[in-house]
Amino acid sequence: MGKRKSIQSHLDDRLFEMRARRSAPDLWPMLERLYGHLAAYAAFANGLEAELRSAWAARPDDLKWLDLERDLNPDWFQRPSMAGYVFYADRFAGNLKGVRKRLDYLADLGITYIHVMPCLTPRPGDSDGGYSVMDYRQIDPRLGTMKEFEKLCAEARARGMSVCIDMVLNHTAKEHAWAEAARGGSAEHEAYYLTYPSPETPREYETSLPEVFPENAPGNFTWYPDWGRWVWTTFNEHQWDLNWANPRVFLEMTKVMLYLANRGADVLRFDAVAFMWKRMGTKCQSEPEVHMLLRALRAACRIAAPATIHLEEAIVGPEEMLPYLGRGEHDGREGNLAYHNSLMVQFWSALAARDTALMTNVLRSHFPPALTNATYANYIRCHDDIGWAVTDEDAAAVGLSGPAHRAFLSDFYEGVFPGTFSRGALFQVNAATGDKRISGAFASLAGLGRALEDGDETAVRNAVERILLGHALIAGWGGIPLIYMGDEVATLNDWSFTENPDIAHDSRWVHRPQMDWRRVARAKKGQGPEGMVYDGVRHILARRRETPELHAGVPIRVLDTPGRGLFSQLREAPTGPMLCLYNFTEDWTGLAGDWVIAQGVRDLHDALSDAPVALTGGDIALPPYARLWLR
Numbered sequence: 001m002g003k004r005k006s007i008q009s010h011l012d013d014r015l016f017e018m019r020a021r022r023s024a025p026d027l028w029p030m031l032e033r034l035y036g037h038l039a040a041y042a043a044f045a046n047g048l049e050a051e052l053r054s055a056w057a058a059r060p061d062d063l064k065w066l067d068l069e070r071d072l073n074p075d076w077f078q079r080p081s082m083a084g085y086v087f088y089a090d091r092f093a094g095n096l097k098g099v100r101k102r103l104d105y106l107a108d109l110g111i112t113y114i115h116v117m118p119c120l121t122p123r124p125g126d127s128d129g130g131y132s133v134m135d136y137r138q139i140d141p142r143l144g145t146m147k148e149f150e151k152l153c154a155e156a157r158a159r160g161m162s163v164c165i166d167m168v169l170n171h172t173a174k175e176h177a178w179a180e181a182a183r184g185g186s187a188e189h190e191a192y193y194l195t196y197p198s199p200e201t202p203r204e205y206e207t208s209l210p211e212v213f214p215e216n217a218p219g220n221f222t223w224y225p226d227w228g229r230w231v232w233t234t235f236n237e238h239q240w241d242l243n244w245a246n247p248r249v250f251l252e253m254t255k256v257m258l259y260l261a262n263r264g265a266d267v268l269r270f271d272a273v274a275f276m277w278k279r280m281g282t283k284c285q286s287e288p289e290v291h292m293l294l295r296a297l298r299a300a301c302r303i304a305a306p307a308t309i310h311l312e313e314a315i316v317g318p319e320e321m322l323p324y325l326g327r328g329e330h331d332g333r334e335g336n337l338a339y340h341n342s343l344m345v346q347f348w349s350a351l352a353a354r355d356t357a358l359m360t361n362v363l364r365s366h367f368p369p370a371l372t373n374a375t376y377a378n379y380i381r382c383h384d385d386i387g388w389a390v391t392d393e394d395a396a397a398v399g400l401s402g403p404a405h406r407a408f409l410s411d412f413y414e415g416v417f418p419g420t421f422s423r424g425a426l427f428q429v430n431a432a433t434g435d436k437r438i439s440g441a442f443a444s445l446a447g448l449g450r451a452l453e454d455g456d457e458t459a460v461r462n463a464v465e466r467i468l469l470g471h472a473l474i475a476g477w478g479g480i481p482l483i484y485m486g487d488e489v490a491t492l493n494d495w496s497f498t499e500n501p502d503i504a505h506d507s508r509w510v511h512r513p514q515m516d517w518r519r520v521a522r523a524k525k526g527q528g529p530e531g532m533v534y535d536g537v538r539h540i541l542a543r544r545r546e547t548p549e550l551h552a553g554v555p556i557r558v559l560d561t562p563g564r565g566l567f568s569q570l571r572e573a574p575t576g577p578m579l580c581l582y583n584f585t586e587d588w589t590g591l592a593g594d595w596v597i598a599q600g601v602r603d604l605h606d607a608l609s610d611a612p613v614a615l616t617g618g619d620i621a622l623p624p625y626a627r628l629w630l631r
Contacts, residue, residue, distance in 0.1 A: 012064070016056050019303045026299035026333050030292040035247040044247040048254065048300070055258035055304040063262065066157070066307040077162075077267075077309055077336060077480065078375050078552035083541045084113035084164075086382070087485035088130075089143050092515045096144035096152050105520070107159050109488060110541030113480060114156060115164035115269065117383060119143050123173035123238055126502050129383065129512075131166070131271055132239050134173040136256040146263060153264025162266035164311065167257060170272035171239040174231075178252075179240050183227055192252075194232035194243050194278065199223070202230045208281055214430045216505050234275050234284075244276045244293055254300050261305035267337070268301075269311040270294070273324065286320045294324070295334045309336035311377060317389055318342050318366035325374040332372030340376035342366065343477060345389050347380055347470055348445070349405070350584045352412040352422075356567040357398040358390070358405075359584075364558035365394075369572075375552035376479035380470040381445065383484065385427040385437040385508055386413070403434060410436035413445055421447030421459065423493070425507040439507040443467060443490040448529060452492075462586050464490070464529050465625035468536040469582060472608060472627035475544045476580040478552040478571070483537065485515060489523040490533040540608070547607045547629060549578040559599065563589055566622070570599055576631065577601065583626040590619040596630065605631045 028045070035041050059067075070076055085106055093099045099116065106114060118130030121138045130140070139146050153163045172179060181189035196202055202221040209220045212235050222233045232241040242249050257268060277289040294312060301308050312324040312335035321341065326334040346359035388409045392402030408417065414436075415423035424440030443449065446466040451459035467490060474481040485491075497509030523534035544550055554573045561568040565585035571578040577600035583589050593615040596604070604613045604620075607629040613620055622628075 012056070015064075015067075016053065016303070019306060020052070023299040023302045027296050027303070030296040030299070031247075031250070034245075034289060034292055034296075035250075038247065040247065044251060048251055051251065051255055051258070052300060052304045055255070055262060059262050059305060062154075063264065063305070063307060067305070070307045074373070075551070075553060078478075080547055080550040081545050082112050082480045083110050083475070083544065084115060084377070084480050084482040085109070085111040085485070086115040086117065086379075086482050087515070088117040088383075088512065089119055091512060092485050095142070096139065096148040100152050100155050103156060103159055103161070107161070109483075109538055110545065111483070112160055113162045113164065113267070115267070115482070116149075116152075118166040118168075118271075119149070120166070123175045126236070126238070127173070128236055128239060129506075129508070131168050132171075132173040132236065133168050134175040135177070136167070137259055150263050153266075157264070157266075163264065164267035164269050165260060165265045166269045166271055167253075167260060168271040169242070169253065170275040171233075171235065171241045174238045174240050176240075183224075188248070191246050192243055192249055193240050196221075196230040197228065199230060202232075205278070205280060205284070208283055210283055211430070213428055214432070215428050232278070235272070241275065241278075244289070245278075250293065250296070254297065257297060257301060258304050261301060261308040265308060267309055267311050269313060270297075270335075271313050273312050274314045274316060274320070286314065286316065286323070291323055291330050291334060295326075295330050298334060298336075311335065311337035311339075313339060315339060315341045315384070315387070315389075317391060318362070322367070325371050325376075332374065334374075336374050337377045337480065338374070339382075340378045340477070340479065341389060343376070343474070344379055344381065345386070347473060348386065348413065349388075349390065349409060350565075350567060351446075351466060351469075352409060352420075354585045355564045356561070356584055357564065358394065358400065359567055360558055360560060361397050362390075362394050363569075365397075367556075367558075369555035369557060370553060376477065377482055378474035378477050378479045379482040379484065380474060381440070381442045381484060381487070381511065382482075383508065383512060385439050387435070387437045407434070407436070410438055413438045413440060415450070421450060421463065423447075423450050425493070425510050427507045439510050441491055441493050441511040441513070442470065442484070442487040443529075443533075444493040444511075446470070448490055449492045452529075460529055462624060464532045464536070467533050468540070469584070469625040469627055471537050471540050473582060475540050476550060476608075476627070476629055477569070478550055478554060478556065480552075481541075481544075484511075486513060486519075488534055488537045489516070489519050489530040491516060491519065491530075543608050543610060543629075546610075547578075549573040549575065549607070549629075549631070562591060562595055565589065566591065568599075578607065579628075579630040581622070581626070581628045581630060583622045583624065586624045588624065589622045589626075591622055593618050593620055596620060601630045603631060607631055 093102045120133050121135035122130045123132045123134045178189045178192045217236045221230045222237045274285040277287040278284045314324045324335045324338045350356045350359045388406040395402035411417040412420045413422045413424045424438045427437040427439045448463035493510045494513035503509045523530040549571045554571045557570045559568045568581045
């Protein structure tokens, strides 16, 4: 037994050394550029190496086997079998034990990736939906314990599911132990944050900083008279921005990252990454140092917990978002996943306008055919609001006014534009910029709530088809399609949040309801629109699993499609091209079969319905909100 342990220990040491050599070019040059000028750099580097070795030594054996498996299959997260489900544990199933009891439901739906929305211990009261964390190493006691999280990860893994957990990088809660120590007089911990004794420097920064929550958290700094200091608080008064220019912060957060990875997290969703580095005279978002930090964090993870990948949350325009998946010097070396915010925005834009010209222009002009060692997390809506990320330049390229189109989208999805099918809620209206963002459940924004109220069966059917169009779009884009809790059963807006004073100011809670398991039961019996949506989503995910052309590594080419309301992309797979085709209108539309065949489609077989597509008079007849994956 002693000899076997010795061999195992030797193998572990060799694996660590090989992975350390593999990732050294991504780790140490980045850190030297960030911190090499500091006198404490050598001590920091030695401390980091020791922490990496310690985390590897503490890594459970089953996760070390998973490390090996994913080293051998590095595209595991890019495969068509990947499909995600995102939820708050308490609203989905009460707590983590409840989530474990619902894993079979998710497996039956076709889910292989679950994102348990922020479940680390938040501050009491308003916690920005759990993103104001006061302890990164403990689960919110209302949800369970870290041991129960480990059980959830193990049981999910046994079902072939990966687990994603949030790790907020930009800030901590003001009640975090580091912040409490800073206020208690610890100079070491004060240096973890960005604090100032007088308002001059904050005022100078403010001249170029935007406001994230202008209605309920204006400004980017907070004055604490009892402490006599200004603190950088980008999001809320209770969220203190970390000082990533301090290498101690990098070291502490690396320890947290590896601790969570060793508990079984397959994916770490790095929250608010764009804001991590501050530079006077800029908006302090997506500065070059942010990408150095994220590349170094990924390298550290690949050394000590290589089965764990990173999802970098940056809800910004394409030019700013793509570097989070690695561009230029960081190509293939930064994040593994990032949200495809533009796909989401363009879905809603094309749906409201019944016109795909803007969608085609944006998705073709700004996004590369393929990514290196990375892919998109695709979604139609999420736990946050929808911001209309349409630039004036992109709008003008297709003959639109940017401000007018953004205002149209806000009015349409709020439900006040004449003829709209939608009903949502405004979020954080900025009078200075005219920015109006929107909250709302997928089904309500797609028109189901209004249609049911009107008793209009045709409108109900159209709403269902819009919902399935969206699910087919994100499933057919490659990457990982993400279903947000309840969308698979067409859950509607929930206005009860207005009765809770802690969250009544935040309209995003309109689309964060309690999971309605009675609705699920009806859906599984095929009853009502929820049954149509549930059956449709299960079918889409099942067909996706059987369609190798949807591997995220397959290059995509967005096409100019005949017809204002049609959108298409060509997936240039080694086995032959696949044309993904979508009708964004409520009208029947014809498409010339010659055009389809000219794109390389071989036999007019629709992989989504798994049936042939007929030509009528030389045309393909597309019903309202049609979606086809043509081989």
